[in-house]
Amino acid sequence: MRFPLPLKFFVFAACVAVAPLALVGENLVRITRDELKSAANEDLTGVAAQLRGEFDSIYQGKWLAPLSVIRNGVDNHELDVAQKVSLLTLGMEELANVVALQLSLEGADLPMLVSDQAYAERLAGAGLDPVETLSTPSAVVDNVVATGQFGRPLVAQLAETGDWIATVALPMESRIAGRRLTLVAKLDLGELRRSVERHPFHQRGEITIVDHAGRTVLVDAPEVIASRAIVGSAMPLIVAGARADALEGYVRPDGTSMLGAYAFPDWFPWAVITELSEANAYAVIHEMMRRIIVVGSLGFAAASLAALLFSRGLTAPILRIGRAAERVGEGDFAARVENVRSRDEIGDLAKRFNVMAAQLGERLELMKFVSQETMTAIQARGEEGMSRGGERREVTMLFSDIRGYTAFSETVTPEEVIEVLNRYFEVQAEIVERYDGDIDKFVGDELMAMFVGENKEQRAVQCALEIKTALAALLGGHEGYSLEVGLGLASGDVVLGAMGARDRMDYTVLGSTVNLAARLCSKAGPGEVLVERATREAAEGAEGVRFAEQAPVALKGYAEPVPIFAVESREIVT
Known part of the structure; x- marks a missing residue:
């Protein structure tokens, strides 16, 4: 019942x-809101003050104080030139993040420079002259002397490497022919940058370091964020050299209500700004x-x-x-x-x-067993259901295949084969998704993916290069297996749709473009990415990509040899 x-x-x-x-x-919500705001304010000011103290401690304790010791040693009149140079070299080796030490003689354009060899090689690899980059012009030293800003870092970013470098000048008592000597050091501020990036506060809020112009520092791509109210409040205090920490609530230009605080390091002309949205705070x-x-x-x-x-x-x-x-x-x-x-x-x-x-x-x-295009097609049909048929689409197809897979699968257990393949496909799937591609299917050790929409050729080529790099690291980790990957790409029209029996269909792509991409993949050597002319022309100018023309190859189904191009990363081309 x-x-x-x-x-x-x-x-x-x-x-x-x-x-x-x-x-x-x-009533309880109102009381709790007041308590949470107080706790959030304390958290914001505490994080800003902590980073301010950490910046000052690192600079003064790890850099400025040891540099002063080196300066005093070099000032010793009992040491000859060779001994002073040796002292500079040994001192730099012992100091973390010091990439160059220089003795600048008043009126001389050729300073005595000792640089970190590894960092100099890195600069050379970026196309920079290490001596020119790490040397401090005499005009800069003269300006420091004139303003009395000894020990105060002058900070700038190397655009070619993204590194933030501080220049620090310390006066010396020694004279050569009556002319003034100055010790100048170049510091890599990567340690300060990492202390910001790794701070646990990032899990719930934002930490930003800005200069007097409202420009972000210690980041790869600086930007001016002076439109934020809290940044606008801090900028005049940076210029004035004030060190009054503060806390305020404000609304960002995008309408987000925020709570924020700022603090000022003693040794850097910056403001450490911590921000937390009210949505997170409450x-x-x-x-x-x-x-x-x-x-x-x-x-x-x-x-x-x-x-x-x-x-x-x-x-x-x-x-x-x-x-x-x-x-x-x-x-x-x-x-x-x-x-x-x-x-x-x-x-x-x-x-x-x-x-x-x-x-x-x-x-x-x-x-999990169908592509995103399949799900999109099913959702678009709605209550009508799927029917067989296809439509012409312009796409870029990508095929990847493991070289040495057959020999590998015959020498290890089936369980290990499956484990390696799953890791191999997982890495590829993440990269394809990042470039807005769609995986059509997995066939054995081969992956078939499709790219549609704007800039599909460029995205597919960059995706292929990243897959090659990622799988080289993954497959290379299996010693003795000799596994590498080859990739082929082709662009053009395909037929995309549901094909098969009435009660068992497969939503996939067919056409000569698919066949061409698959055959280019089979022709690609280990660690090689091959494309045909259409993809090459459409992807020309893609960031970080270079095309090397290869000899035309004969492919099944093509009467004439097909022109092909190898895709390379500009970063490794000399």
């Missing part, structure tokens, strides 16, 4: 019991409101129970269904509503929910 659900809903007259809870909840309040709603629901159920005894069979099943629904919403499709035996609408809902969760889990697993 079923008990109709409307019969149980008359107990809702007891909802007046929820009103006191709502009033208490509103996230606990949202959770509290959710909990209040849950508690209110329980209070509502209790009031209903007092009004009518048999209604207790209503609340427990609803709560079970709600908890199961939360787990399903989080992606746990194994969640089920258990212990609901009532023979009414709630019981029916629990059974239907369990059926729905099982079907959603099955559908999610099936989605």
Whole structure:
């Protein structure tokens, strides 16, 4: 015998019991908001002050103080020139992040320079002259002397490498022919940059270092963010040399409400700015409101129970269904509503929910076996369902294949073959997705992917280069296996659609472009990426890419040899 659900809903007259809870909840939320704002403000100012202290400690303790010791040693009149040069060399080797030491003689254009060999080689690799880059012009030294800014770092970024370098000048008592000597050091500020990037505060907020012009520093691509209110407040204080830490709330140009604080390092003309959105700062309040709603629901159920005894069979099943629904919403499709035996609408809902969760889990697993284009096509058809047929599309096809796979699979266990292939495909899938490509299928050790839309050729070529680099590192880690990857790309028209039997179809691509890409892949040598002329012409000028023309090759199905081009990274071309 079923008990109709409307019969149980008359107990809702007891909802007046929820009103006191709502009033208490509103007051509790307001009090909590004030407490959270205070805690967030303390967190923001604490992080800014911590980084300010860390900057000053690193600069003064790890760099300036040891440089002063080296300066004093070089100033020793009992040391000859060779001994002073040796002292500079040994001192630089012992100091972390010091990439050059220089003795600058007043009026001389050729300073005595000692540089870090590894860093000099890195500069040379970036196309820079290490001596010219690491030397400090006499005009800069004269300006430091004139302004008395000894020990104060002059910071600039090397655009070619992205490194942030500080120039520090220290006066010396020694004279040569009556002319002044100055010790100049070049410091790599990578340690300061890493201390910012690795700070745990990034998990919930933002840390930005800005200079007097509102430009970000210690980043790869500096940008001017003076439009942010907190940056505008800090800029005049940087120029004035003030060191008053502050805290304020403001709204960004995009409308985001923020809380922020700033602090000023003693040794750098910067401001350390910490920011936290109010949404993150008050996230606990949202959770509290959710909990209040849950508690209110329980209070509502209790009031209903007092009004009518048999209604207790209503609340427990609803709560079970709600908890199961939360787990399903989080992606746990194994969640089920258990212990609901009532023979009414709630019981029916629990059974239907369990059926729905099982079907959603099955559908999610099936989605792993089809491409994104297949899912898009199915969703576009809606209630009509899929029908056989295709449409002409302009695409760029990418094929990749492991070289040495057959020999490898014959020498190891099947379990190890599957493990290596899964890692191999996982790396490729992540890269293809990053370049907005779509994986059509996996065939043995071969991957077939498709790129459509704007700049598809450039994205496909850059994707292929990244796959080659990533798989070289992955496959090279298996000593003795001699595994490498070859890739082929081709662009043109294909037929994309559902093909096969009425009750068993495959949504895929067909056409000469697909065949050409597959054959170029088979022709590609280990660690080689080959493309045909159409892809090469469309991808010409892609960032970091270079094309090397190869001898035309004969391909199956083509009467004449096909012109091909090898894709290379500009960074490794000499």
